């Protein structure tokens with residue numbers, strides 16, 4: 001037996017009474033993690049499948065090594081060891097360095113007259129003073145083509161710095177329009193841009209920052225049909241997506257095309273970054289072979305995110321991109337950088353190539369792109385919401401029923417801090433994650449209407465309640481946001 005510490009990642013802390021770490025005496029990693037799951041039963045379904053094996057979107061590290069490459073569950077622990085649970089989120093060690101020396105991207109030949117002009121010499125003078133960049137490096141950046149998938153929290157700072165650095169061509173993929181709630185972190189946009197397509201506003205801002213940069217916009221979603229064509233012309237792909245289907249799509253397309261994928265992801269106060277390049281190290285699927293089921297993954301819109309956090313991670317992605325283009329320094333190949341803004345601490349974990357990776361191993365079984373929304377268990381973009389087939393009630397119908405003789409019981413499945421922003425009168429609050437444990441609070445309710453912010457979490461909660469035997473449960477279509485827009489405009493939306 002040895003006394004070791006298990007670090008609980010932020011997304012799972014609500015299921016461990018808020019603890020960031022738990023100490024226990026056990027002989028091996030498997031017993032240690034099981035002990036923690038026994039202590040906090042809410043953690044169990046997040047960590048283990050029903051047959052008791054560790055879920056494969058949860059990676060367990062002993063100190064900085066992935067236990068899959070040690071002795072898995074049987075890996076012995078010593079006093080003082082730290083076991084980290086690293087779940088997939090919607091983002092060096094000397095041996096890794098030895099295996100993955102910095103590798104320059106293919107040299108792009110110079111154009112016939114490619115001297116830096118007078119303005120460029122002044123604009124980039126602080127680069128030119130660095131021997132690691134110099135005139136040759138600056139010309140290399142000018143010839144570079146970088147694709148940013150997502151022009152949101154991560155893409156915004158990355159795009160600004162890459163444009164400022166003089167990356168010659170920046171491609172942008174995004175479908176969204178700018179919302180007021182984006183401006184807390186998406187520093188590419190201004191208040192006057194609210195309502196504009198992100199791609200348009202981004203192009204204006206980047207070209208104003210540096211007229212020497214060509215901004216190529218790719219409106220529309222990245223899909224299995226178009227991804228290879230969109231990615232092909234670019235040398236480096238920066239993954240600033242906010243959802244698992246696109247993340248796996250970007251990874252797989254990069255592996256198939258042999259391109260580096262500069263990865264970043266954020267969750268509340270924590271971020272991850274790495275550089276995946278299957279030619280030189282692991283890919284994203286080596287780390288997380290499968291995505292977590294959608295009901296275990298809150299999005300930024302549900303969970304919140306500290307505004308400065310994507311700035312830090314997006315700038316790490318921009319830094320790695322510039323290093324790859326210049327062929328200088330040590331890229332984050334085979335290393336997962338973890339950033340905790342609250343503790344102001346960086347940690348680094350060693351990533352290994354999965355010898356059984358379906359995509360990048362010699363025994364790969366997948367040789368093309370697949371249906372990613374289906375793979376991730378979420379409805380395709382633009383398709384019916386997750387509540388497809390569930391009993392639904394519109395805001396107008398609910399208003400009529402609430403004014404009638406036998407009003408239904410309202411169940412709010414958001415988080416308490418969202419409740420504090422706005423809630424419906426006489427509603428009962430049980431956050432979605434606590435629902436299964438607090439069913440006793442609903443025993444008196446004959447007819448339930450479940451709501452959340454926009455209808456996603458509440459449709460999962462409705463499905464859960466129906467599966468558990470509640471017969472009269474309906475989901476409020478569009479959530480409290482639709483209610484505020486169509487029934488009571490005095491209520492704030494967020």
Ligand SMILES: [Zn+2]
Pocket residue numbers: 278282283284285286287354357358359360361
């Ligand atoms: Zn792989």
